[in-house]
Amino acid sequence: MTTPVYAADPPSARAVVELDELVAVLHRPSGATHLLASPAPELLDALAEGPADARTLLERLSRRYDLIGSEADAIEARMEELVTAGLVWRA
Amino acid sequence: MRHAHAVRVGPVGFRVGAAWRAPVEALAALYEGYPEPEGAIPDLTVRLYPERPWRRWLRPSVAISGDYWLPDAAPLPLEQGLLAAEMGMNLQVALGWRRHLLLHCSAVERGGRVLLMSGASGSGKSTLATLLAMNGWRFLGDEFAFVSLEDGRIHPFPRAASLKNQAIAAVRQAGGTVGPVIEDTPKGRIGYWRPPADALARMAETAPPALLLFPRFGFAEAVEPMAPSEAFMRLTQASTNYVALGEAGFTALSRLVRTVPALTIDYPDSATGMALAERLWSEA
Incomplete structure (x- = not known):
């Protein structure tokens, strides 16, 4: 089974406002508003470097954040949620 | 015609x-x-x-x-x-309407700042706004809050307040004049309360929002703070033109919930609701 590779629109396609633990995101291409909990906003930002699989995303995140107990499987689950929301697609 | x-x-x-x-x-x-x-x-x-x-x-x-x-x-x-x-x-x-973000809220103003009350039909938002307007607040409207897309200020929309069923008695009991009253409508008995002359004379005078309440009539007295994200979600549902406005609506609504504290209030009767609104306002 191949590992899915994810891609997203560039950060300029989103308006982002931190409200509290949740972040409001306006996806400009669709006009849809989303309320996202961490690490979804960070994962979207991590895709700015280009399409990536869960393991690569984990590496990108760990460069910027102290990650405790994060696994590629958990990242993949979050990415699939973002696919369902229409913010990410499988490349 | x-x-x-x-x-x-x-x-x-x-x-x-x-x-x-x-x-x-x-x-x-x-x-x-x-x-x-x-x-x-x-x-x-x-x-x-x-x-x-x-x-x-x-x-x-x-x-x-x-x-x-x-x-x-x-x-x-x-x-x-x-x-x-x-x-x-x-x-x-x-x-x-596309020139403001529209929220299904009643609005009253005092000291140059606006109290917004959001709720479904029956929440008491019209009744509370009417009673507050009879007690020294300026009536901005009981149906829609017009939020400026540029600076977030609230533009008055002082239509006649539409009071339903027991709200008519509550306002009359407080000394207000309600009329005409229409019986047997799809929403029951509806009576109209005309805003005071001051509300009409100042209907172009905007003011910034300072407190957002989500009232619920008919419950034991309770106050709960509401997270900005929940207020945001509730107000997207309480807006009739949020989606149509696109990013302008997103910007206006996110600014509102980040700058204005939000609370849910439960109250069993109008007098308690009024007292709660006054107390929370003085603490805001």
């Missing part, structure tokens, strides 16, 4: 046309003292017409239309023509 009345409420110029004289006369009486649309050109048009041509005379039945319409809006009997006109005005604003 044979009969028509033009009126300006806050930023909105309306023209209401009807096939009958009575609803237009009732509307003109309710809105006596309101200005005409600027430049005599209305922003929104409401049309009240017979459901079928013969229904102008035979069991007259009023259908509501305008620039924007819903296909399933049920016609009303002619005795409820004023309600049809009011519903038509609400509908045209809800579906057609």
Whole structure:
């Protein structure tokens, strides 16, 4: 089974406002508003470097954040949620 | 349309046309003292017409239309023509207005700052706004809050307040005049309360929001703070034009919930609701 590779629109396609633990995101291409909990906003930002699989995303995140107990499987689950929301697609 | 009345409420110029004289006369009486649309050109048009041509005379039945319409809006009997006109005005604003973010909220102002109250029908937001307006607050509106897309200030929209069922008695008991009253409408008994002269004279005077309440009538007294994200989600649902406004709506709404504290309030009766609103306002 191949590992899915994810891609997203560039950060300029989103308006982002931190409200509290949740972040409001306006996806400009669709006009849809989303309320996202961490690490979804960070994962979207991590895709700015280009399409990536869960393991690569984990590496990108760990460069910027102290990650405790994060696994590629958990990242993949979050990415699939973002696919369902229409913010990410499988490349 | 044979009969028509033009009126300006806050930023909105309306023209209401009807096939009958009575609803237009009732509307003109309710809105006596309101200005005409600027430049005599209305922003929104409401049309009240017979459901079928013969229904102008035979069991007259009023259908509501305008620039924007819903296909399933049920016609009303002619005795409820004023309600049809009011519903038509609400509908045209809800579906057609794009110059502000519209929130289904009542709004009152004191000391240059605005208290917003958001809730579904029956939450008591109209009653509380009316009672507060009879107690030293300026009445900005009981149906829609007009949020400026540029700076977030609230523009008054001081329509006559629409009071339902026990709210009519509550306002009368507090010394307010309610009339006309329309019986047996789809929402029960509806009575109109005319805003005071001060609310009309200052209907162009905007003010910034300072507190957002989500009232619930008929429950034991309780106050809970609401997270900005929950207020954001609730207000997207309470807005009639959030989606249509795109990023301008997103910016205006996120600014509102980040800068204005939000609370839910449960209250068993109007007096408790009033006291809660006053206390929370003094602490805000």
